[in-house]
Amino acid sequence: MRKARRKLGDDDSGVDMTPMLDIVFIMLIFFIVTATFLNETGLDFTRPADGGGQSSGEPKPVIPVYVDEQSLCSVEGFPRECTEVDIAVEGHLANKPGATVLIRVHYAADHYVQVMLKDKFTKRNLKTKFEVVGKSS
Numbered sequence: 810m811r812k813a814r815r816k817l818g819d820d821d822s823g824v825d826m827t828p829m830l831d832i833v834f835i836m837l838i839f840f841i842v843t844a845t846f847l848n849e850t851g852l853d854f855t856r857p858a859d860g861g862g863q864s865s866g867e868p869k870p871v872i873p874v875y876v877d878e879q880s881l882c883s884v885e886g887f888p889r890e891c892t893e894v895d896i897a898v899e900g901h902l903a904n905k906p907g908a909t910v911l912i913r914v915h916y917a918a919d920h921y922v923q924v925m926l927k928d929k930f931t932k933r934n935l936k937t938k939f940e941v942v943g944k945s946s
Contacts, residue, residue, distance in 0.1 A: 852927065852939050853937075853938060853939065854939055854941075869907075869908070869909060870905035870906075870907065870908035870909070871905075871908060871909055871910075871911045872884065872885060872898055872901045872902070872905060872908050872909070872910050872911065873885060873886075873911045873913060874894055874898065874910055874911065874912045874913070874926065875913045875914075875915075876891070876912070876913070876914045876915060876918045876922055876923065876926070877915050877918065878915040878916075878917040878918060878943065879918075880918045880919040880921075880922045882894050882922070882926075884897040884898060884901065885901060891922050891925065891926070892925075894926060894929070895926075895929040895930060895933060895935075898910055898930070898935065899933070902935075909936045909937065909938060910930055910935050910936065910937045910938070911937075911938050911940060912926055912927070912930075912937055912938070912939050912940070913940045913941075913942050914939065914940070914941055914942070915941075915942055915943040916941050916942070916943045917943065923939075927939075
C-alpha cells in the first residue's frame with residue numbers, strides 16, 4: 810500500500826516550447842515574404858506654381874464643382890444632384906474642351922461625396938483638382 814502512494818515531487822516533465830517558436834517564426838517570415846502590398850494613390854492637393862506653369866497668357870479653363878457643408882453639390886453655381894454631377898460636367902466640357910474640374914469641398918462635407926465624385930471623374934478620365942474650403946488653419 811505504501812508503494813501506491815507516491816509523493817508528488819519535483820518532476821522535470823515540462824513542455825519544450827522551442828520547436829513551436831521556430832515554426833511560428835518560419836511561418837511569419839513566409840507570410841511577410843509572400844505578402845503583396847497595395848500601391849494606392851491619394852488625392853492630389855498640390856497647389857499650382859506661381860503663374861500656373863503656363864507659357865501663354867491665356868488661363869486654362871476650369872469647371873468648378875462645389876460641395877457645401879450639407880454635402881449638396883453645384884456645378885458652375887447651379888445646384889445639381891451629387892450623383893449627376895459628372896453628367897453636368899460632361900455637358901460643360903463641350904463648351905470648355907480640355908478644362909480641369911476643380912472640386913471645392915467644404916471641410917464639413919461628407920467624405921463619401923468627395924470619394925464618389927473623384928471616382929466618377931477618374932472613371933471618365935477627367936483631370937481633377939481638390940480644394941478644401943471653409944476652415945482656416
